[in-house]
Amino acid sequence: MSENFAIIVPQFNDWEALNLLIQKINSDLNTPILKNTTLLIVDDCSSKKRNQPFATFEGKEIKLLKLYRNLGHQKAIAIGLSYVAEHLPTDKVIVMDADGEDAPSDINSLAAKSLEEPDTIIFAERNKRTENFMFRFFYVIYKMIFKLLTGKVITFGNFSLIPQSRLQNLVRVSEIWNNYPGGIIKSRIPYDSVLTNRAKRLAGESKMNFVSLVLHGLSAISVMIDTTAVRILIFSIMMSGVAIAFIFIILFLKLIGNATPGWASTLGSTLMILMLQSFLISLFLVFMVLQYRSQQHFIPAVHYRDFVEKVETFS
Structure with a gap:
């Protein structure tokens, strides 16, 4: 048929x-x-x-x-x-x-x-x-x-x-x-x-x-978006790890006296602020997605x- x-x-x-x-x-x-x-x-x-x-x-x-x-x-x-x-x-x-x-x-x-x-x-x-x-x-x-x-x-x-x-x-x-x-x-x-x-x-x-x-x-x-949010969070955590590694390098250079005065503290604080911002934004996105998943969908x-x-x- x-x-x-x-x-x-x-x-x-x-x-x-x-x-x-x-x-x-x-x-x-x-x-x-x-x-x-x-x-x-x-x-x-x-x-x-x-x-x-x-x-x-x-x-x-x-x-x-x-x-x-x-x-x-x-x-x-x-x-x-x-x-x-x-x-x-x-x-x-x-x-x-x-x-x-x-x-x-x-x-x-x-x-x-x-x-x-x-x-x-x-x-x-x-x-x-x-x-x-x-x-x-x-x-x-x-x-x-x-x-x-x-x-x-x-x-x-x-x-x-x-x-x-x-x-x-x-x-x-x-x-x-x-x-x-x-x-x-x-x-x-x-x-x-x-x-x-x-x-x-x-x-x-x-x-x-x-x-x-x-x-x-x-x-x-x-x-x-749920998968995307988690992947962004993981990427943010990885970048935070890279930022922390750079901060340790900066501190090491400062301790051995190879850092330009003021340069180490400025770069270190900037990296720390960027790391915290990206992590908190990614975490907020994940929580928004979890909240969305609990709602009734079209x-x-x-x-x-x-x-x-x-x-x-x-x-």
């Missing part, structure tokens, strides 16, 4: 690219998958009205889920997943962008990989990127900082396949509300990836600027309905 698919596409003012994406899905998706696919478009409270009908979709149907307010890409994904988990009978869920940079043909590869690992979330890992040099440069820096602060490696974005067996688990992971891939890493739900090449935007211009890229990177790190599966204005169906 054929499996049912749902494709979740969050979008904000990307109506033209979205219509081109629907046509690409029609032409690039394997027929057995396409005929059993529901397309769920999550409209993140677009400020531009849709001025033309949707392109003809050769799958089962198109559903348009409209939000009361603009929440951002990651929260729109969490809402779409929660809606599918509650309302759509589906075996596998695809998450992809509306601009066409996630190639519909790669869904076939994700589905094939999912057959080999049926209870695993499958991500599209970028083998070749089409962005400019500056973007690629800062993306490498972001991955290095992410690994340094969290101890994890992140090599993928939102484009992914979620099997039904993991969907109900995923929509109860509060961290996907802030960052979808980071939340999956934090949740310890098994995941794997397939290599894909990023496609080019179908229409319009990207709304992602440098500031939004930094915010996206910070949101990924923030979902594992659960997408429970609270997503508060943001859904209406759902329209197009055959």
Whole structure:
């Protein structure tokens, strides 16, 4: 028996690219998958009205889920997943962008990989990127900082396949509300990836600027703030050890008479102040994280309905 698919596409003012994406899905998706696919478009409270009908979709149907307010890409994904988990009978869920940079043909590869690992979330890992040099440069820096602060490696974005067996688990992971891939890493739900090449935007211009890229990177790190806080505390303790070692060296130089008058006391007191400040700030951060962990968290599966204005169906 054929499996049912749902494709979740969050979008904000990307109506033209979205219509081109629907046509690409029609032409690039394997027929057995396409005929059993529901397309769920999550409209993140677009400020531009849709001025033309949707392109003809050769799958089962198109559903348009409209939000009361603009929440951002990651929260729109969490809402779409929660809606599918509650309302759509589906075996596998695809998450992809509306601009066409996630190639519909790669869904076939994700589905094939999912057959080999049926209870695993499958991500599209970028083998070749089409962005400019500056973007690629800062993306490498972001991955290095992410690994340094969290101890994890992140090599993928939102484009992914979620099997039904993991969907109900995923929509109860509060961290996907802030960052979808980071939340999956934090949740310890098994995941794997397939290599894909990023496609080019179908229409319009990207709304992602440098500031939004930094915010996206910070949101990924923030979902594992407990690990990050402890690693910062450990680093602070190590640096304090280095500072103490330097203070002893300074005292030794002063005792043997090789220190410039006033230099040893000034440098020693400065190192001591910096050591105490970094240690206390790190300790305060750890206690804040522990306090946060004791509070009730936002659960997408429970609270997503508060943001859904209406759902329209197009055959």
